[in-house]
Amino acid sequence: MFEAYEQITRLKNTIEQFSSFIINASTEKDLDEIFALAVDTCINLTGSDGATVYLKEVVDKEEKLVIKATKNLSVNFEFYLGYSIPISAISLCGYTALHKKPVVISDTLNLPENHEFRQFKFFDKSLHYVTINTISVPVFDFENDLLGVVQVINKKAKPSIKIDENNASLLTINYTETDIKIVLAVAALLGLIIDRFRTYEKNELSISNTQKMLYNVFESIKKSISTLNDILINGQQKFIEALQIENKEKLYSLKEGIELFKKEYELTKITETITTIAYIKNKDTDTKIVNTLHEVISTEIRPYDIPVKVKEDEYVIFFHNVDIIKAGMIAKRIERKTLEKLRLNDISVSTLNFTWSFYELKPDEEKSIEEILCFLQKKVNESDGETLK
Incomplete structure (x- = not known):
């Protein structure tokens, strides 16, 4: 019972x-x-x-x-x-x-x-x-x-x-x-x-697109040919402004960068994707050079690469699905972009005093990320890294 x-x-x-x-x-x-x-x-x-x-x-x-x-x-x-x-x-x-x-x-x-x-x-x-x-x-x-x-x-x-x-x-x-x-x-x-x-979203999008189309047709009839050029220019400016979402420049701290990379790295083991880690030592102390390098690293890499600031003059970039040769080419591009921005701002610099070291990380790597970063840091600080030409 x-x-x-x-x-x-x-x-x-x-x-x-x-x-x-x-x-x-x-x-x-x-x-x-x-x-x-x-x-x-x-x-x-x-x-x-x-x-x-x-x-x-x-x-x-x-x-x-x-x-x-x-x-x-x-x-x-x-x-x-x-x-x-x-x-x-x-x-x-x-x-x-x-x-x-x-x-x-x-x-x-x-x-x-x-x-x-x-x-x-x-x-x-x-x-x-x-x-x-x-x-x-x-x-x-x-x-x-x-x-x-x-x-x-x-x-x-x-x-x-x-x-x-x-x-x-x-x-x-x-x-x-x-x-x-x-x-x-x-x-x-x-x-x-x-x-x-999803059906609701499709219907809403269809209604919205129809309204926009009718509005554009109406506007094209209503406006005279003489003002058409002004309308197009104004519309173009608004369109560009809408696309230019606020650029959130960010270099991760060492701790949060490693945490984020570890999550990404575990998934690369499934897809068997390589990652290349680039370590940068900037021996230039000029504030303008430091700030420009910071800006370039923040904005010139892909959204899914992870830029990290280790110290005031040292950086790490985790390049997803990039081998060591391609990483070297990206590093050259970063230096080139840095020089271009400096010259654009009327800062006279003939060469940059950067030292790089690279490590190609395979999905079955046995070393920890902390060990690899210590190895790369040691290389750049002992001047065993690469100075790109």
């Missing part, structure tokens, strides 16, 4: 929580908030330690899964919010997206070597955590096109316990058929909501 009462209570709680999720998600206008609601609902209703919502987006001209919302009750996984993962069998969620079918695994540690699923261990290793079991389900739109993936991990024996790499096997239990249906239901609702949001 008591057992039946417990089952009825659990069922009532499940219905109430899921109904609350449906109501809140259906009325919420912020998509990120809806993703966060989905994560909380999955964790609460399946007894999971963590849950993640991935959305399919184009990253560097390639479709990937991007972490849009995530939560883990044992470790701080939100550090990886915004990270992207390839749509491939390299991970369980990637496999789910690639084959567009749910994946349920009860024991990831004992999968045979030739198993079609591969566990993505990067997050576990970086957080000293172990994923034992998981449910990954695809999210589809109304036309059955893939939008993303919802994943839950580590169903716990008790909600209050914390899991780590030492106790995970003991404290997790298998997911049930009900858990699978709950995650599938959450994913289905997310698909409908995302589809609704």
Whole structure:
């Protein structure tokens, strides 16, 4: 009798929580908030330690899964919010997206070597955590096109316990058929909501574009030929001003630069992408030269390269997907741009007293980033680096 009462209570709680999720998600206008609601609902209703919502987006001209919302009750996984993962069998969620079918695994540690699923261990290793079991389900739109993936991990024996790499096997239990249906239901609702949001955005854009077109036609008729040139010039100026978003020049501190690079480097291991680290020693003490170099480093490199100020006269640049030869060419360009800006400002300089050292970092590198930076710093300070010509 008591057992039946417990089952009825659990069922009532499940219905109430899921109904609350449906109501809140259906009325919420912020998509990120809806993703966060989905994560909380999955964790609460399946007894999971963590849950993640991935959305399919184009990253560097390639479709990937991007972490849009995530939560883990044992470790701080939100550090990886915004990270992207390839749509491939390299991970369980990637496999789910690639084959567009749910994946349920009860024991990831004992999968045979030739198993079609591969566990993505990067997050576990970086957080000293172990994923034992998981449910990954695809999210589809109304036309059955893939939008993303919802994943839950580590169903716990008790909600209050914390899991780590030492106790995970003991404290997790298998997911049930009900858990699978709950995650599938959450994913289905997310698909409908995302589809609704995107349809609304398309309609809004279409209306806006139509209004602009009609306005332009009306203006072209209304304005006389004599003032047309002024209109075009004025419009061009406004367009350029709109494009010139405030330039936030920034050189990272050594600590935040290393932290940012470590995050980027872990992902390069997956994509097997090289990185070249350039260390610069500026032996010129002239303030104008120092400021100009600072400006050039801040503005002339690509958005995904990481510029770091080590000391007043020393800098580091982490060049993503660049080999050591190309890094040397970029270094020459930085020197050339620095000279051009100095001369443009009527500062007479014939040569620059910069010393460079480079290190090509491969995905399987065993040295730590701190060791590499010490090595490069030593080279430039002992004048064993390169003086570019």
